[in-house]
Amino acid sequence: MTHAANAPAPRALILAAGRGERMRPLTDHTPKPLLPVRGQPLMQWPLSALLQGGVRSVVVNTAWLGDKIERYFGPHRLSELCQKLQIEEQFNLRFSSEGQDFGGALETLGGIVRALPLLAAQADDIFWVVAGDIFAPGFSFSPQAVQRFAASGLLAHLWLVPNPPHNLQGDFAIGPDGLALNEAPAGGQRQTFSTYALYRHALFEPPWCSIPPGNPQGVAAPLAPLLRRAISAGQVSAELYTGEWADVGTPERLAALNG
Numbered sequence: 319m320t321h322a323a324n325a326p327a328p329r330a331l332i333l334a335a336g337r338g339e340r341m342r343p344l345t346d347h348t349p350k351p352l353l354p355v356r357g358q359p360l361m362q363w364p365l366s367a368l369l370q371g372g373v374r375s376v377v378v379n380t381a382w383l384g385d386k387i388e389r390y391f392g393p394h395r396l397s398e399l400c401q402k403l404q405i406e407e408q409f410n411l412r413f414s415s416e417g418q419d420f421g422g423a424l425e426t427l428g429g430i431v432r433a434l435p436l437l438a439a440q441a442d443d444i445f446w447v448v449a450g451d452i453f454a455p456g457f458s459f460s461p462q463a464v465q466r467f468a469a470s471g472l473l474a475h476l477w478l479v480p481n482p483p484h485n486l487q488g489d490f491a492i493g494p495d496g497l498a499l500n501e502a503p504a505g506g507q508r509q510t511f512s513t514y515a516l517y518r519h520a521l522f523e524p525p526w527c528s529i530p531p532g533n534p535q536g537v538a539a540p541l542a543p544l545l546r547r548a549i550s551a552g553q554v555s556a557e558l559y560t561g562e563w564a565d566v567g568t569p570e571r572l573a574a575l576n577g
Contacts, residue, residue: 328459332376337381338382364450364457374407378391379429427540430447444464445519452563454562472554477515488508
């Protein structure tokens with residue numbers, strides 16, 4: 319797939335550091351991103367989609383059994399994947415090894431800030447963030463979406479999904495102007511954050527984020543409070559994604575996908 323004219327060169331971070339407690343015993347010896355879903359490892363679904371969307375620089379953060387993820391997605395496997403997808407351009411995959419560096423996962427915000435130097439992101443640069451345990455086979459990481467977000471000047475763009483049974487209260491809402499809201503307007507409802515988003519590097523710098531660049535101390539911090547502050551300031555847009563989507567968080571949800 320070719321990039322839209324003048325679209326920023328996209329990069330991406332795949333979040334793959336979680337322990338997968340609710341998936342035990344399946345994750346006692348296999349990291350959740352490597353659990354098979356419809357014939358391939360769960361994380362390979364978003365990785366393939368990112369490649370098809372024109373992304374050629376990806377960072378994966380790891381912690382629990384991260385060495386298995388890094389070995390699985392080694393040069394030979396990536397070469398096979400690129401051949402399968404008919405991708406000829408050079409593809410760069412790096413790992414932010416939180417388990418090796420700090421003994422455990424840094425949560426979402428801590429992990430993003432830790433990985434930013436590997437993305438070589440500057441203040442105005444844009445990158446995708448996706449969770450490696452989300453199954454959304456029809457989602458398109460399109461250059462056009464990157465271009466629209468770049469033109470908006472905002473700090474983040476979130477994709478929300480209809481609320482699944484395990485999150486009926488939702489996370490954020492969408493206002494009539496397309497901006498994200500922390501609370502639903504009258505007569506509306508909140509939807510669930512899919513984990514798929516575009517971010518501007520500046521969101522992870524002061525005054526929004528107090529973690530030092532590169533997170534050298536390994537501060538563990540959640541992402542939601544930062545997003546809520548940016549949403550309150552009118553710096554986040556959102557849209558609803560209605561394609562197939564699943565948070566593969568329990569053995570039952572995994573079995574349902576493979577049934």
